[in-house]
Amino acid sequence: AQKVTQAQTEISVVEKEDVTLDCVYETRDTTYYLFWYKQPPSGELVFLIRRNSFDEQNEISGRYSWNFQKSTSSFNFTITASQVVDSAVYFCALSDPGYSTLTFGKGTMLLVSP
Amino acid sequence: KAGVTQTPRYLIKTRGQQVTLSCSPISGHRSVSWYQQTPGQGLQFLFEYFSETQRNKGNFPGRFSGRQFSNSRSEMNVSTLELGDSALYLCASSLEGQLGDTQYFGPGTRLTVL
Numbered sequence: 001a002q003k004v005t006q007a008q009t010e011i012s013v014v015e016k017e018d019v020t021l022d023c024v025y026e027t028r029d030t031t032y033y034l035f036w037y038k039q040p041p042s043g044e045l046v047f048l049i050r051r052n053s054f055d056e057q058n059e060i061s062g063r064y065s066w067n068f069q070k071s072t073s074s075f076n077f078t079i080t081a082s083q084v085v086d087s088a089v090y091f092c093a094l095s096d097p098g099y100s101t102l103t104f105g106k107g108t109m110l111l112v113s114p
Numbered sequence: 115k116a117g118v119t120q121t122p123r124y125l126i127k128t129r130g131q132q133v134t135l136s137c138s139p140i141s142g143h144r145s146v147s148w149y150q151q152t153p154g155q156g157l158q159f160l161f162e163y164f165s166e167t168q169r170n171k172g173n174f175p176g177r178f179s180g181r182q183f184s185n186s187r188s189e190m191n192v193s194t195l196e197l198g199d200s201a202l203y204l205c206a207s208s209l210e211g212q213l214g215d216t217q218y219f220g221p222g223t224r225l226t227v228l
Contacts, residue, residue: 033214043202045219052214091157099170100208100215101147104157 002027004094006105013082013112021077021108023092029053033095034068034075035102040088051075082112115141118207118220126226132193135223137205139186143218145211146188148180151202151222160203163188164211192225200227 003026013019025034036048049059051068059066063080079086089109093102119138127133139146147170148160159172163182180190186207192199202222208215 031213035216037219042221043204043224044221045204045206047216047218050214050216095213096159096170098213099162100145100211100213100217101159101162101170102217103159106156 002094002096002103004092004103004105006090006092006108008108009106010109010111013110015083015112015114016081017112018078018080019082019110019112021079021090021092021110023075023077023105025073025075025092025094027094029097032097035093035095036066036075036077037091037093038088039091039107045091048077079110082110084112084114086110087112118205118218120203120205120220120223122223123221124224124226126228127195128228129195129197131195132191133195133225134189134191135203135205135225137188137190137207137220139188139205139207140218143207143209144186145208145215146182146186147206147208147211147217148188148190149204149206150174151204152198152200157204160190162211169211195227197227200225 005024032053037045065078067076089107091107092105121136145164147162151157162170166182182188204222206217206219
């Protein structure tokens with residue numbers, strides 16, 4: 001069965017600190033996709049990144065970076081120099097076999113204080 | 115391009131009533147999925163529609179149903195509401211609903227059952 005574990009329920013940092021959100025997944029599929037979404041207080045899930053199982057290159061987008069390690073089934077997300085606007089719940093998700101639907105982790109609430 | 119829209123944004127119902135939620139996907143997207151989000155269970159997949167057909171279904175009772183119209187708009191219906199149905203219901207659309215397609219989410223409908 002598919003499973004996504006985000007062990008960190010809540011993280012609090014002070015602005016400008018770096019923070020890493022952990023994601024560990026389980027799947028029997030050899031072809032799969034991993035995603036990160038951000039959910040601000042407004043409720044809408046905002047897509048951040050998609051990574052397929054054959055592409056283990058790390059990715060950087062501005063202050064955001066992602067580290068995909070197939071050997072440890074992890075897809076971690078780092079925010080460099082965090083800002084108050086980064087405060088939100090972040091979800092890691094795994095594609096369901098054959099479909100675009102997703103299995104989500106429980107989410108990590110990130111609180112960035114000034 | 116307009117994003118995914120959901121109506122209404124908020125609903126208050128009483129136990130035993132039924133409710134219909136509506137979702138309009140991004141123009142050109144043919145797959146629509148529905149998710150339920152609660153504090154206890156997190157984000158859970160309800161069902162997915164493509165070309166007016168339900169292709170995939172999560173583990174929810176038959177009180178939860180949906181449909182998709184020829185213009186890809188979708189509705190979900192919950193009959194005989196229970197207190198536990200109080201949740202944020204999120205709709206997501208993707209191009210074809212295939213493995214790897216990115217799902218884009220709407221702002222959600224917050225349902226409160228009294």
